[in-house]
Amino acid sequence: MKFSTSNIALSPGCPIAEFEQVAKLGLSGLEVAPSRVWKNSWNGLTAGAVETFKNEVESAGLSVIGLHSLFFDQPELGLFQGTEARARTLDFMEHLSKLCRDLGGKTLIYGGGRWRRDLPLEDALTESVDFFGELIQRIESHNTVYCFEPLGPSGSDFINSVNDSVRLVKSVGHPSLRVQLDAKALVENDEMNVEIFKAAAPYLVHVHVNEPDLGILGTSGRVDNAEMSNLLKNIGYQGYVSIEQRLLNPEQPIEDLAESARVLLANYKTSTSAAPSPSKRLNHNID
Numbered sequence: 001m002k003f004s005t006s007n008i009a010l011s012p013g014c015p016i017a018e019f020e021q022v023a024k025l026g027l028s029g030l031e032v033a034p035s036r037v038w039k040n041s042w043n044g045l046t047a048g049a050v051e052t053f054k055n056e057v058e059s060a061g062l063s064v065i066g067l068h069s070l071f072f073d074q075p076e077l078g079l080f081q082g083t084e085a086r087a088r089t090l091d092f093m094e095h096l097s098k099l100c101r102d103l104g105g106k107t108l109i110y111g112g113g114r115w116r117r118d119l120p121l122e123d124a125l126t127e128s129v130d131f132f133g134e135l136i137q138r139i140e141s142h143n144t145v146y147c148f149e150p151l152g153p154s155g156s157d158f159i160n161s162v163n164d165s166v167r168l169v170k171s172v173g174h175p176s177l178r179v180q181l182d183a184k185a186l187v188e189n190d191e192m193n194v195e196i197f198k199a200a201a202p203y204l205v206h207v208h209v210n211e212p213d214l215g216i217l218g219t220s221g222r223v224d225n226a227e228m229s230n231l232l233k234n235i236g237y238q239g240y241v242s243i244e245q246r247l248l249n250p251e252q253p254i255e256d257l258a259e260s261a262r263v264l265l266a267n268y269k270t271s272t273s274a275a276p277s278p279s280k281r282l283n284h285n286i287d
Contacts, residue, residue, distance in 0.1 A: 078113025
């Protein structure tokens with residue numbers, strides 16, 4: 001397995017000095033929430049700005065692995081919101097795929113923007129299959145992959161179970177749509193088990209490790225990273241395992257991230273035994 005972190009753990013704007021510190025933690029990848037870097041991740045984002053950011057990440061010894069938190073600065077977009085919103089969402093997601101490609105990344109994790117509310121489940125599935133079928137025609141040449149992230153009921157009322165995500169991927173039937181696993185969602189949905197990981201295995205391309213509050217890994221007592229590591233190893237997973245942790249201390253952001261990186265590497269890289277408990281505080285133009 002390979003190891004990365006989301007930039008939501010870092011300072012807004014993501015100073016290059018923090019990238020260098022991340023690399024020293026033993027991580028090789030950076031997963032990017034675009035709105036954490038640019039005030040508007042759609043309008044006004046230039047090819048020059050994208051290239052500068054990519055160069056800063058790589059000069060620090062990291063690689064951009066993909067994008068997540070896609071709709072944070074575009075809350076009006078998403079599925080199940082009518083014809084006009086659908087068209088704009090397709091345009092935005094095509095743009096994000098180009099951005100991911102130009103940063104050297106691969107995966108785009110679709111989290112928010114998907115409450116179906118009164119829409120029947122089967123209708124929501126049909127609409128989603130049609131949506132991704134159209135999106136894939138636009139992005140398949142980018143060599144990027146969207147993942148419809150299974151979330152707990154607190155985060156979405158559509159695609160909660162990993163099995164739901166697998167069903168959608170099978171229905172679309174194209175390698176540009178694959179599966180991602182999220183530790184806190186697995187716990188919330190009671191899916192941290194062998195059967196679920198085996199079901200995901202043929203389509204699995206990305207993993208988030210996190211806590212329910214996106215705090216330091218291991219602090220909630222709810223996510224068993226040793227167990228999750230064993231489940232991933234049992235299915236032969238070789239992709240990125242990425243820390244999803246919010247910025248906890250704006251004065252010293254790397255201190256808390258370092259604790260999570262220690263837990264990550266102790267469990268997923270060197271051992272399947274539980275790590276010691278963490279200390280309390282140790283103009284659109286990118287074509």
